[in-house]
Amino acid sequence: TGAETDARVWTMVHGEDGSFSAAPAVTVSLAKRPGANAVVVSEAILHRVDALKGNLIPEGIHVEVTRDYGETANHKANELLFHLALATVSIVVLIAFSIGWREALVTLIVIPTTILLTLFASLMMGYTINRVSLFALIFSIGILVDDAIVIIENIARHWAMKDGRTRIQAAIEAVSEVGNPTIIATLTVIAALLPMMFVSGLMGPYMAPIPANASAAMLFSFFVAVGIAPWLMMKIAGKAPLHGAHDGVHSETRLSRFYGRVAAPIVASKRNAWIFLGIVGVATLLSLTLFATKAVPVKLLPFDNKSEIQVIVDLPEGAALEDTERALFALADAIGPVEEITTIQAYAGTAAPFNFNGLVRHYFLRASPELGDLQVNLSAKEHRKRASHDIALDLRERLLAVPLPEGAKVKVVEVPPGPPVISTLMAEIYGPTPEARRETAAIIERFFEETDFIVDVDNSMGDRAPRLTFGIDEPAAADAGVLQQDILDAIGMAFGGQTVGVSPRGEGRDPLNIRVYLPRSQRSWTQEMAAIPVPRRLAGTDAVPIELGELVEVREEVGSPTIFRRDGHFADMVMGELAGRYEAPIYGMFEIQDRIKAFDWASAGLEMPAVSLYGQPADETGTTLLWDGEWEVTYVTFRDMGMAFGVALLGIYILVVGQFGTFRVPLIILTPVPLTLIGIMIGHWLFGAAFTATSMIGFIALAGIIVRNSILLVDFIRHTTDGEKPLKQVLLEAGAIRFKPIVLTALAAMIGAAVILTDPIFQGLAISLLFGLASSTALTVLVIPAIYVALRGPDWRPDRSNPLQTVANPATGDSTSASQQT
Known part of the structure; x- marks a missing residue:
C-alpha cells in the first residue's frame, strides 16, 4: 500500500566494534522564524521532543x-564574550602598569559603559547579537579606549607637573589641550x-555590522x-597622592630617552632624514x-572550522535508485575510518x-534516483585536532579510491565561511550556437x-540521458482491433x-x-515485457488479446541536452573547487587563461574565447568565457572596499x-597610511594566511587609527614650536611627550586584535x-619628524618678526601663523 518510495534515507552510527551500522531513518528539519533567537528555539524544540517520547514517538x-x-550559535557567542572580557581585562592591566591603578579603574568603567551604549x-539599527556583530565589538574594544587613554594620560601628566594649579583646573586644561585633535582623530x-x-x-549585509557597530562605539x-x-x-584619583611624580615621570623618562636615542640620528640632518624615508619607501614597495x-x-574568506561536511553524488542520468544507494554506502565505508566523524546520513x-x-x-531540487547526498557530521572542534577543511581534504583523497x-x-562540499556560490571556480561559456x-x-x-589544484570538476550540460521511445504501429493496431489508448495504458x-483501490485507515x-x-x-524492455x-476490444468480446511487442516499435535513443539560461542568455558552465597548492579562484583563473592562450583553437575548428572578468557579454556573435562563482563576489567586494578606502582617505x-x-x-599626516602594509604583509606571510576581505577591513580601519596618532603628534608639534628652539629639538620634545x-x-588596539587571532x-x-x-606606530613617530626635517632642515626656526611665518607646515605657502598657535 502507499506510494512507491523514490527516495531512501539511512543513518549510520558507530557500532560497538567501531564500525558504522546503518538503519533506515526519517529526517525532520526545523527552521526558526526571522528575528527569533536560534538558541531559544533550539532548546524549546529539544524539550518538546523529550516530552513526545513514549507518546507520539513510540518505543x-x-x-x-x-x-x-x-x-x-550559543557556543560561538559565549566564546566571543569570553574574548571580549579577556580583551577588557588585558587593556585595564596595561593601563594599570603604564599609568596607574586608579586610571585603570577609570578605564574599567569606561569600556563597559561604551559597549552598553x-x-x-x-539594537536601534536592527542588528542582532551574532558572530559578526560580536567580532565588531571585540575589534572596537581596542580603539574605543583610545580617546579615554589620551584624556586620562594627559590629565595624569598635567597633575604631575606640580605647577600650582588645582586638580580641577589641571584636568580642564589637560582635556582642552587634546580636545580638538581628539575630536578630529x-x-x-x-x-x-x-x-x-x-x-x-x-558580502554587504555580511560585513555591515562591523563598520556600523565600530563607528557607533567610536562616537x-x-x-x-x-x-x-x-x-x-x-x-577616584582627585585626592590621591601624585603618583605621576614618581612612577609616571620615571616611566615617561625611560620612554622619552628610548625615543630620543632612536629619533635623534634621523632628524640630525636632511641627508639622514631622506635616507630614512627612502628606506621606509623601499620597504613598503618590497x-x-x-x-x-x-x-x-x-x-x-578563509575556510572556517565547521562541524559538518557534505558529499554530493551524481550518477549518470537514468541510473536506478539502488545504484545510487550502493554508491553512497561504498563512499560511507571509505570515509568511515576517519576518527573525527561521529555520524553519517545517506540520502538516495x-x-x-x-x-x-x-x-x-x-x-x-535534487530529487531524482541518480542523485545522492552524504551528510557527514564531525565531533566538536574542541574535541579534534584537525580543522574541518583538513578533514575535507582527507575525505576527498579517500573517495578517489572508491570504484x-x-x-x-x-564532490566534497564544505560550508562556506561567507556568502555561498554555486561553485568556487566557475566558467560561463557564451557563444553564437549551442x-x-x-x-x-x-x-x-x-x-x-588537467590542473592539479582544481578538483570536483563538473559541468551544467551533463550526459544525455538514455531514452526509451515507443512508436505505435498504427496499421498493425488497426488490423488487430486494438485501441491506441489500450496500448498506452499497458505501457x-x-x-x-x-x-x-484504497485502504481506509480510520481516525x-x-x-x-x-x-x-x-x-x-x-x-526494462525485455521479452517478458513485450509479452x-x-x-482487442474492437475485434469483439471473444477476441484473444495480442502481445504488446507486436503493436509497438521500441527504440533506445539519446536524450536531449540540458539547456541552461542565465538572465535570458544561453550559457554552459564548467565548475570546480580548489584544493592543494592554491585555494583561491584567482589562481585557478590565471592557470586556465594561460592554457587557453597556449591551446590551438584553430585546429579544433573553434575560435579562442574572449575572457571577461565581470558582466555578461553584450555581443554574443563570438565565444566568451565569463568568470563567475566566488570570483564574482570577490571582485565586487574588493572593488567596493577599494572605493570605500578612497572615500575614507x-x-x-x-x-x-x-x-x-x-x-x-x-x-604629511596621511603619509603613514601605506606604512601599515609593511606589517600587514609580513604578518600574513609569517602566519601563512591569505589576504582576505577581513584583512582589507583591518587595512582600511588602520587608516583612521594611524592618522589619529599622526594628528596628535602634528598638533603637539604646532603647539610646541615657539621660534626659540630649533626644529630638531621641537620634534624630539613633541615626539617624546606624545x-x-x-x-x-x-x-590597546593590538590587544583587542590578539584575542581573535x-x-x-x-x-x-x-x-x-x-x-x-606594530609597524606603522613605530614608523609614524619617526616618519613625520623625518618629513619635517627633510623639507625644512634640523635647525629651522620660524621668523617671529613675520606673523605670517608658517610653523605647522614644513612646506611654504600656508596661512597658519605663529600668533594663531599660542
Missing part, C-alpha cells in the same frame, strides 16, 4: 540530533570605517572620554612583492535538509581536469504501475492508495584640512591590526 524509535545551529545603538576613524557599510553584493567612546572619564578621574610572488595569496534520490549553501546551490559507475561525479558553446566548454573542462502500467486520516507495479529491476497482453583629508587650516599638512599615549593606544575567519583582520599597528 524502539531512536531520535538523534544531527545538526543544532542553535547550540553552535554601542549595543543599544546596534575620532572622526577620522569613523570616516575610515563608515564607507564600508556601502559594500554591495552578498560613544569620545563622549564618554571627554565627559565621564575626567569626572571619574576626579572622583612588502607588496609578497602578492606578486604568491607568498601571500589573495582570497575572499532526495536531498539532505539544506542550509544557506544548499539554497544557493539549488540542492533542494563508481562510469560518469559518476563525487554546438560552439558545448565544444568550448568541453575543452575548458579538460583544462580544469503506463508496466513502467509506472496503477492504483487499483480521520487520509486513506492509502493500493498500487500494483513491477519491481524496479524488471522495468504483456493488450485487449578623502574624508580624512577634508577633516584634517578643517582642523589645521592647510592643504599640505594633511598630506610617544607614550601613542604607544598605549596602539597596544585564532579565529579562522577574522584572523586576517587580527593580523592586519596587530602587525599593521
